[in-house]
Amino acid sequence: MKKYAAELIGTFVLVFGGCGAAVLAGSHIGFAGVALAFGFSLLVMAYAIGPISGCHINPAVTFGLVLSGKFEAKDVPGYVIAQIAGAIVGAGVLLVVAGGTSAGYDPSTAGFAANGYGAHSPGGYNLTAAFVAEVVLTFFLVFTVLGSTDIKAPVGFAGIPIGIVLVLIHLVGIPVTNTSVNPARSIGPAVFVGGWALSGAAFASILYKVVVASEPLIAVRVAETALPSEQAERAR
Secondary structure (H helix, E strand, O other), rough: HHHHHHHHHHHHHHHHHHHHHHHHHHHHHHHHEEEEEEEHHHOOOHHHHHHHOOOOOOOHHHHHHOOOOOOOOOHHHHHHHHHHHHHHHHHHHHHHOOOOOOOOOOHHHHOOOOOOOOOOOOOOOOOHHHHHHHHHHHHHEEEEHHHHOOOOOOOOOOOOHHHHHHHHHHHHHHHHHHHOOOOOHHHHHHHHHHHHHHHHHHHHHHHHHOOOOOOOOOOHHHOOOOOOOHHHHHOO
């Protein structure tokens, strides 16, 4: 149960931190600030809960890891339920905070960092553009997760490139869809985004397996753990 609780907490932090930056401070920090908030949220969670659950905090990442043989399928339902629950709780708490001003807050008119296309896209992008952007950007995310947690990658540093690529993803994607690449993050405001994210994850996993098919695999949870020498130093 610890790993499921970790995924719930991690997704809560991602949604409250990233969407909270957009809802509460977006007019002050702009797209770049919101992108950094999402990236930093994922980065800190990678080190806070990575050794416990691998810090997927995204059904698309879990799906991609299963397809590439780096995660057991039996744990998928528990992970996805925990991720969705964490996202819903994070959005609910954020709504309470957003509504704490004298003017109040109406998510239906203010947007509430929802993902969408057409009239619901910050830049007015159509469905085709939104679909392509979400698939490609989810590919960026899952491929980076797979590569940075590979057995040849430096152990204990996976959170850094994963956090940075999430910043890049949001810098590109916010004007198009407000950026999802995560069905849990989108489950409340835009359920339809989930299919796009899973498509991108599958593409990333297939291409990754083609590139490193002969290499041994290492679990994400292990890759995000400190080196044995570093653990020994902390114990002393």
